[in-house]
Amino acid sequence: MTNRLELLPAVDVRDGQAVRLVKGASGTETSFGEPLAAALAWQNAGAEWLHLVDLDAAFGTGSNRDLLREVTGRLDIKVELSGGIRDDESLAAALATGCTRVNLGTAALETPEWVAKVIAEHGDKIAVGLDVVGTTLRGRGWTRDGGQLYDVLARLDSEGCARYVVTDVNRDGTLTGPNLQLLRDVCAATDKPVVASGGVSSLDDLRAIATLVPEGVEGSIVGKALYEQKFTLEEALEAVSR
Numbered sequence: 371m372t373n374r375l376e377l378l379p380a381v382d383v384r385d386g387q388a389v390r391l392v393k394g395a396s397g398t399e400t401s402f403g404e405p406l407a408a409a410l411a412w413q414n415a416g417a418e419w420l421h422l423v424d425l426d427a428a429f430g431t432g433s434n435r436d437l438l439r440e441v442t443g444r445l446d447i448k449v450e451l452s453g454g455i456r457d458d459e460s461l462a463a464a465l466a467t468g469c470t471r472v473n474l475g476t477a478a479l480e481t482p483e484w485v486a487k488v489i490a491e492h493g494d495k496i497a498v499g500l501d502v503v504g505t506t507l508r509g510r511g512w513t514r515d516g517g518q519l520y521d522v523l524a525r526l527d528s529e530g531c532a533r534y535v536v537t538d539v540n541r542d543g544t545l546t547g548p549n550l551q552l553l554r555d556v557c558a559a560t561d562k563p564v565v566a567s568g569g570v571s572s573l574d575d576l577r578a579i580a581t582l583v584p585e586g587v588e589g590s591i592v593g594k595a596l597y598e599q600k601f602t603l604e605e606a607l608e609a610v611s612r
């Protein structure tokens with residue numbers, strides 16, 4: 371684990387476009403153009419990571435697989451690939467992009483045996499997204515309840531899951547700030563690194579998340595705040611460098 375908070379700018383893709391959703395809800399899209407242009411902009415601004423999401427695959431409304439493969443292949447930075455990775459075929463396709471790791475969500479709720487198997491096979495190339503409303507996990511593009519956060523976390527920990535991406539669904543895309551208490555609570559429940567996601571609105575939010583690095587927060591995904599130019603990625607990297 372590093373001492374400096376890692377930043378993962380997000381590119382969420384729906385129907386071939388980079389979009390932002392509000393609380394992950396299908397139909398709330400605001401479009402921000404070409405995913406590759408956004409990804410290259412973050413890379414050029416100094417990003418070390420990209421959080422790249424296939425929303426159609428997550429919602430079951432299609433696939434942006436070829437586009438995500440192209441974007442990943444065009445980047446020199448690390449890519450965390452998310453959205454609709456639920457079986458051997460979709461996992462193999464995701465890993466074949468050359469991404470650094472994948473983020474599993476629904477599968478951890480619906481096919482726990484498969485997730486245990488791929489954790490054993492792929493180690494820290496597998497992260498699990500814990501997307502919650504309160505302490506209830508959400509799957510299928512955050513549309514369905516899927517179990518209790520701390521029960522699933524304990525199970526995944528016992529199976530050797532390397533890392534968790536923790537999202538408070540009700541903060542995601544709302545610019546209302548991260549759920550710091552949720553992050554603290556998850557860090558207290560696991561020794562594994564946690565990537566925070568959802569709600570970042572300001573440099574102060576990032577500084578607040580950075581205070582949780584000693585507790586186990588390794589990184590933060592930032593989406594809407596960057597697209598809406600609340601701050602630049604350069605400013606964000608500077609804010610968490612101290």
Ligand SMILES: O=C(O)c1ccccc1NCC(=O)[C@H](O)[C@H](O)COP(=O)(O)O
Nearest residue numbers: 380394428511542543567568569593594
């Ligand atoms: O990551 C997923 O698989 C996913 C599935 C369904 C809806 C949304 C999903 N991800 C959203 C994100 O990862 C956001 O980009 C991220 O939480 C950033 O949020 P914000 O900074 O609040 O825009």
